Amino acid sequence: MSKIKICGLTRPEDIQAVNRWQPDYIGLVFAGRKRRVTPAQARTLRAALHPAITAVGVFVNAPIELIRQLWREGTIQWVQLHGQEDEAYIRALRACVRAPIIQAFSLQSRADVQRLQASSADLVLADHGGGGSGRRFDWSWTAYIQRPYILAGGITCQTIQEALRLRPYAVDISSGAETGGHKEEKKIQALVQCVRRRP
Template sequence: MVKVKICGLKRSEDIKYVNALKPDYAGFVFAKSKRQVTLSEAGELIANLNKGIKKVGVFVDEDIEKVKDASFALKLDIIQLHGNEPNEYIKKLNGYEVWKAVSIKSHEGIKRLKQYNADAILLDQGGGGTGISFDWDIIKGISVNTPIILAGGLNSQNVEDAIKTVKPYAVDVSSGVETDGFKDCSKIYDFIKKARSLY
């Protein structure tokens, strides 16, 4: 079964939604974004998060010691790197599960899939949280040894086609389950139901 990550959680209501609907991963954004949370805010949210849901911290070109400190303090399960972090940076996070985001805007982006020594590669159109997807056919049939997390412009209307085309390990959604910039429980429910209906 394809795993599901709901990203950009920032309200107590968001935690109630995911606790009820049980995605596999909950994402907290620490980079500059309209979904950014502070360490203290994330701590309060995580304290109320269902223990069966894995905690993902999203960072963009952050000082590595700050990433380590945040990950230790919040007991993050996964560190997601969404900037230009090189392999040397990833190696210094030894002991943590690391997901590295790669922007796929054309066939040129495919060359980058195999250059990172991360535990998983997250594919999106580059920007994060924009609601825009890339052409999934670009990576259709591509063989990589690293698990693929598909992100970028996913919603309940297209997630089934996306999974059938890309066959990812997991799907990652943020703006696609929002209404007026806030997480929408019914949209999260529909997304998870459709993502998990295929396998």
Template sequence: MTKIKICGLTRLDEIKVVNEVFPDYVGFVFANSRRRVSFDRAVELKGNLNPLIKAVGVFVNEEPENMIRLCKEQVIDVIQLHGDEKENDILKLRQYLENDIIKAVRVKETEDIIKVAGLPCDYVLLDTYLEGQYGGSGTAFSWDLIPQVSKPFFLAGGIHSGNILQAVKQCNPYCIDVSSGVETNHLKDPYKIRKVIEKIRGI
């Protein structure tokens, strides 16, 4: 069954909702974003999260020491590199950590996906390319650009309850990643979270 990740959690009431509906992953954003959380807030959120739900830390060109610390202190379970990180950056993390690593790519063409799939990460995340923006666009890219991918991949970018089933059917991702698609007025909406999870679990 396709897994689901609810990204960009910032508040304890959102943790309460996800504990009830049980997505496979949640995301804490440590990069510059309106959804950014501090180290202390992430500790509080993780402390209230059901331990069977994996917490993903989302980073853009972050110092490796900070990501290593968050993993060692079990604030996050998975690293998501959403910036310009290269092979050497991933290998450096591998020296210190056994945590899974997701490498995101903002897709302009099929070749972008093929290149990232060749990196020493565990998963690839496919997101929408927008000039000057690392993610969180709320818009979808053309899924026709996705080739046969050598690694399991997360599919992000403009996914919501209205297109999630089409995304699964057309792209066969390992995991669907939603953020703005489960928000109302820039806040996570419990109804929308439940809706996407019901849809994906009902396949």
């Protein structure tokens, strides 16, 4: 059964919603503007998170020291990379952070699939490219992926069944769990229940 991650939580009420419906992972975003949280905000949100839910820190070309600090203090448990981080960056990160690493790729060509396949990250994420944009790429490219992957981009209550038929390791949802730019508990509930009901 696929797992589910609700990404881009920013408010205490977002944490209350996920605590009630128990996705496998949540994402705290340390990049961009729309859903970005500061380390201090992230610590507060993480302190209120149910211990059964894994907190993933989402970064774009971040200083490794920032990631190390957030991991060491327990604010994040996994790391998700959405920038131009290369294999040297991943090696340096592994040297000081003993956490699973997810690397995101924009999937629009066979060359993109090859880069995804070659990543040394623990998990790879296939996306449209504009993290949290809600845009969907051509999901037929996932047929060429030969390792466990996370599917993101354009997943909503209306498209999640189609997404789950692709048998990803997990689905990663941000804007699809929102109304008016904020997480909506009814959508989180519906998305989690769709994933949990599927065999």
